[in-house]
Amino acid sequence: MSEIVEPVIGLIGGSGLYDIEGLEDRQWRRVATPWGEPSDELLFGRLAGISCVFLPRHGRGHPTPPSALNFRANIDALKRSGVTDIISLSAVGSLQENLPPGHFVIVDQFIDRTFAREKSFFGPGCVAHVSLAHPTCPRLSDAIEASGRELGLEMTRGGTYLAMEGPQFSTKAESLLYRQWGCHVIGMTNMPEAKLAREAEICYASVAMVTDFDCWHPDHDHVTVDQVVKVLFSNADKAKSLVKALIPRVGVARGPCPAGCDRALDHALITAPDSRDPEMLRKLDAVAGRILKAA
Ligand SMILES: CSC[C@H]1O[C@H](OP(=O)(O)O)[C@H](O)[C@@H]1O
Numbered sequence: 001m002s003e004i005v006e007p008v009i010g011l012i013g014g015s016g017l018y019d020i021e022g023l024e025d026r027q028w029r030r031v032a033t034p035w036g037e038p039s040d041e042l043l044f045g046r047l048a049g050i051s052c053v054f055l056p057r058h059g060r061g062h063p064t065p066p067s068a069l070n071f072r073a074n075i076d077a078l079k080r081s082g083v084t085d086i087i088s089l090s091a092v093g094s095l096q097e098n099l100p101p102g103h104f105v106i107v108d109q110f111i112d113r114t115f116a117r118e119k120s121f122f123g124p125g126c127v128a129h130v131s132l133a134h135p136t137c138p139r140l141s142d143a144i145e146a147s148g149r150e151l152g153l154e155m156t157r158g159g160t161y162l163a164m165e166g167p168q169f170s171t172k173a174e175s176l177l178y179r180q181w182g183c184h185v186i187g188m189t190n191m192p193e194a195k196l197a198r199e200a201e202i203c204y205a206s207v208a209m210v211t212d213f214d215c216w217h218p219d220h221d222h223v224t225v226d227q228v229v230k231v232l233f234s235n236a237d238k239a240k241s242l243v244k245a246l247i248p249r250v251g252v253a254r255g256p257c258p259a260g261c262d263r264a265l266d267h268a269l270i271t272a273p274d275s276r277d278p279e280m281l282r283k284l285d286a287v288a289g290r291i292l293k294a295a
């Protein structure tokens, strides 16, 4: 693959981010998927002439908790809409002293402790195993870092996001354990989102915006939603500036992803062509269309 691609940027807005300002030709549209309903309609528009698609992760008004999110429908809907790059914007708790509320972390690793979610597009009738050694896209993360530095945001490049099931926040014992594991931030949503983006061959990067110190810190109150929401709004303003700066940087026509995110399925399918379930293949039309059409 050597062609030049015009990126279509997908933005997944987490808690506190239910809209994107400054989009031209804005249109909220329902996108149907074989995996069910996404969290909400998708907002289509252009920013600096670049095509963007925004999805509020929990829906407008935040009706949907983390465990009830249809992650497969969300990622499929973005893929089906032509999205090449996903920037996830998320509220997180901090597990490190040097990452205070208001700080942004460009996540590069995850530990997935979620257990009540559909985590793959593949399954009986079409089995695939993609690599997740490096679950985020370095090219996209470079662009986020450059834009964040330009804006003077307090930002750290690299960090491990502990994905918990929720909806309750962690116990102190859990929080201390995750610190021992070397995790930097904790949230409830980036998994299986990042896994599914990889299966769908979409570059994925995550901006984790710290709202609290979870419950491990001896000098801070334990996390509450009130406390999170207080910080959320100032984080959301910074996130909106970041997005505005970032889109022209990510949106330039470019070649294939140097890390291979856009070719993740090249060596992942193991089910022999004549053992594949046609119904399953139909559902995979958007996610794995590139590779299935070539087969
Ligand atoms: C309102 S605090 C807990 C909530 O916020 C985070 O969600 P998101 O990543 O969509 O910003 C966290 O993971 C929880 O779902």
Ligand SMILES: Nc1ncnc2[nH]cnc12
Pocket (backbone or CB within 6 Å): 091, 092, 093, 094, 164, 169, 170, 186, 187, 188, 211, 212, 213, 214, 215, 223, 228
């Ligand atoms: N402390 C925390 N734990 C899990 N998810 C969060 N989102 C924001 N703060 C959080």
